Amino acid sequence: MDNIKFELKASxxxxxxxxxAILNKSQNDILNEALEDYFIKQQELLAKKNQxxxxxxxxxxxxxxxxxxxxDD
Numbered sequence: 001m002d003n004i005k006f007e008l009k010a011s012x013x014x015x016x017x018x019x020x021a022i023l024n025k026s027q028n029d030i031l032n033e034a035l036e037d038y039f040i041k042q043q044e045l046l047a048k049k050n051q052x053x054x055x056x057x058x059x060x061x062x063x064x065x066x067x068x069x070x071x072d073d
Contacts, residue, residue: 016030016031
């Protein structure tokens with residue numbers, strides 16, 4: 001596994017340490033939970049956007065739908 005270097009603002013480190021003490025959780029546990037929540041939220045947003053994009057492509061108004069049909073057969 002590749003190592004990743006994270007750089008956090010000092011205020012974030014202070015908050016992380018404070019919540020770690022309050023919740024009696026390690027900083028790693030808090031960061032993992034936060035990332036899991038972030039990924040879930042982003043997946044939901046992407047799914048919603050994909051659905052909206054799909055609907056935009058398939059939602060034709062009445063005239064757009066009927067204009068391309070040939071009834072002379």
